[in-house]
Amino acid sequence: MTRRADFPLIFDHSVPGRIAVALPDADVPEVPIEEIVGRERLRREAAELPEVSELDLVRHYTRLSQRNYAIDVGFYPLGSCTMKYNPKVNEDAARLPGFARLHPNTPPELAQGALELLWRLEAMLCEISGMDAVTFQPSAGAHGEMTGLMLVRACLDDRGERRTRVIVPDSAHGTNPASAAMCGFEVVTVPSDARGNIDRAALRRVADGSVAALMLTNPNTLGLFEEHVVEVAEIIHGVGGLMYLDGANFNAVLGITRPGDQGFDVMHMNVHKTFSTPHGGGGPGAGPVAVKRALEPYLPTPTVERVGDRFVLQEDRPKSIGRVRAFNGNFGIYVRAYAYLRAYGPLLRQVSEAAVLNANYLLAKLRAHFDVPYDRTCMHEFVLSGRRQKQEHGVRTLDIAKRLLDYGYHAPTIYFPLIVDEAIMIEPAETESRQTLDAFAEALVQVAEECRTDPDLVRGAPHHTVVTRLDEVAAARKPNLRWRPKAEVGSRA
Numbered sequence: 001m002t003r004r005a006d007f008p009l010i011f012d013h014s015v016p017g018r019i020a021v022a023l024p025d026a027d028v029p030e031v032p033i034e035e036i037v038g039r040e041r042l043r044r045e046a047a048e049l050p051e052v053s054e055l056d057l058v059r060h061y062t063r064l065s066q067r068n069y070a071i072d073v074g075f076y077p078l079g080s081c082t083m084k085y086n087p088k089v090n091e092d093a094a095r096l097p098g099f100a101r102l103h104p105n106t107p108p109e110l111a112q113g114a115l116e117l118l119w120r121l122e123a124m125l126c127e128i129s130g131m132d133a134v135t136f137q138p139s140a141g142a143h144g145e146m147t148g149l150m151l152v153r154a155c156l157d158d159r160g161e162r163r164t165r166v167i168v169p170d171s172a173h174g175t176n177p178a179s180a181a182m183c184g185f186e187v188v189t190v191p192s193d194a195r196g197n198i199d200r201a202a203l204r205r206v207a208d209g210s211v212a213a214l215m216l217t218n219p220n221t222l223g224l225f226e227e228h229v230v231e232v233a234e235i236i237h238g239v240g241g242l243m244y245l246d247g248a249n250f251n252a253v254l255g256i257t258r259p260g261d262q263g264f265d266v267m268h269m270n271v272h273k274t275f276s277t278p279h280g281g282g283g284p285g286a287g288p289v290a291v292k293r294a295l296e297p298y299l300p301t302p303t304v305e306r307v308g309d310r311f312v313l314q315e316d317r318p319k320s321i322g323r324v325r326a327f328n329g330n331f332g333i334y335v336r337a338y339a340y341l342r343a344y345g346p347l348l349r350q351v352s353e354a355a356v357l358n359a360n361y362l363l364a365k366l367r368a369h370f371d372v373p374y375d376r377t378c379m380h381e382f383v384l385s386g387r388r389q390k391q392e393h394g395v396r397t398l399d400i401a402k403r404l405l406d407y408g409y410h411a412p413t414i415y416f417p418l419i420v421d422e423a424i425m426i427e428p429a430e431t432e433s434r435q436t437l438d439a440f441a442e443a444l445v446q447v448a449e450e451c452r453t454d455p456d457l458v459r460g461a462p463h464h465t466v467v468t469r470l471d472e473v474a475a476a477r478k479p480n481l482r483w484r485p486k487a488e489v490g491s492r493a
């Protein structure tokens with residue numbers, strides 16, 4: 001099945017007694033560990049850890065990384081994820097010892113530079129979004145959604161209003177209804193209209209005094225700008241609800257339009273999407289939440305404030321929802337976002353215009369070969385349908401995605417949004433050249449051609465990857481996360 005035998009686990013390299021580092025003898029008196037942590041906290045059996053040399057360790061992880069796919073390896077058109085290139089200057093900034101080695105418990109007086117960075121980044125994010133204040137605590141977009149809805153709840157409670165429902169369009173990312181449900185709201189789904197906008201007539205029917213908020217994504221997950229967003233905000237505000245923006249698609253509108261001006265009261269940003277910080281398996285993310293003044297009293301504490309020429313952590317916020325995470329979020333990620341904005345801030349409009357142009361360029365090249373269910377000028381991404389290939393040749397979108405791997409590309413997002421049959425969602429991002437887009441379009445057109453001429457080839461893909469088609473259902477239902485002794489490696493569980 002797999003070629004696991006020729007790719008040993010780190011445990012397979014283990015030799016008892018082998019170590020990667022040797023520390024010099026201590027030049028201070030030794031204190032037994034139990035005197036520090038207490039005997040009851042000591043483990044009774046030694047942890048089962050691999051014992052390897054530094055070289056074994058380096059080779060293992062370097063080889064593992066070479067089996068992986070990343071934006072630094074090739075084109076990564078994963079719709080809704082904004083897999084843009086992460087400029088290396090961001091990494092330089094994040095590695096400055098004053099940032100990288102700063103302990104999170106350093107007293108504010110000794111961490112002025114770090115606090116100033118957050119304070120300045122907050123001002124930048126407010127300017128770009130049209131909002132008034134930011135919390136840096138949430139660790140990702142989904143965590144930001146939850147935080148944002150907790151703010152909505154706190155605000156409504158404070159007004160003495162018992163509103164129970166959150167409206168979510170049917171094109172929304174699954175995290176939206178999940179976040180609303182986690183915060184105890186009842187989720188009401190509203191359909192999309194024929195042009196891919198939220199259906200305003202349906203919205204009007206459900207908008208009443210029980211609505212706490214509408215969660216909207218703009219541009220939405222079809223890659224389309226919500227053409228009536230201002231009217232939609234008026235409908236929700238008209239019944240006393242709040243407007244939440246899922247800011248995952250912010251990369252399409254930077255410097256062009258601001259959510260705060262469109263009527264949104266609260267939003268999250270995915271800095272790992274929009275502001276080029278590492279993403280996916282590549283590292284921790286961050287989902288800062290920006291709010292209008294009305295929601296500011298409820299922000300998690302502490303917030304970073306400026307007092308004279310000093311920066312302080314402000315804990316005194318009586319109506320705060322409290323902490324949603326330790327410290328001030330993933331600080332290293334914010335250093336990268338700050339570096340990106342210092343470098344590209346004045347050019348943000350060009351960033352978005354290039355992202356939109358790249359997407360429309362690809363759409364134009366692919367339109368003849370796939371169905372396009374909502375065929376409008378797109379924003380930074382677009383959604384094709386593999387319906388034709390399924391009906392005419394019995395090839396599914398999953399097969400097409402797998403076949404693209406043989407051509408050396410990461411697959412697009414598939415089967416999302418849910419309202420498109422056999423969805424293929426493509427987002428090129430602004431950092432790709434015309435040559436790369438041409439080559440990708442050529443590969444996808446070639447795959448469409450193969451669906452016609454050799455459907456079995458596509459159905460059996462991938463053929464040239466490290467592992468071939470995996471049993472994803474078994475992997476999800478019966479994950480094998482245990483290390484097995486060498487003798488068993490390669491045999492089936």
Ligand SMILES: *Cc1c(COP(=O)(O)O)cnc(C)c1O
Nearest residue numbers: 080140141142173175246248270
């Ligand atoms: C990525 C994404 C999210 C979730 O963000 P994470 O940072 O992955 O938690 C939510 N909504 C949309 C539309 C997204 O694309």
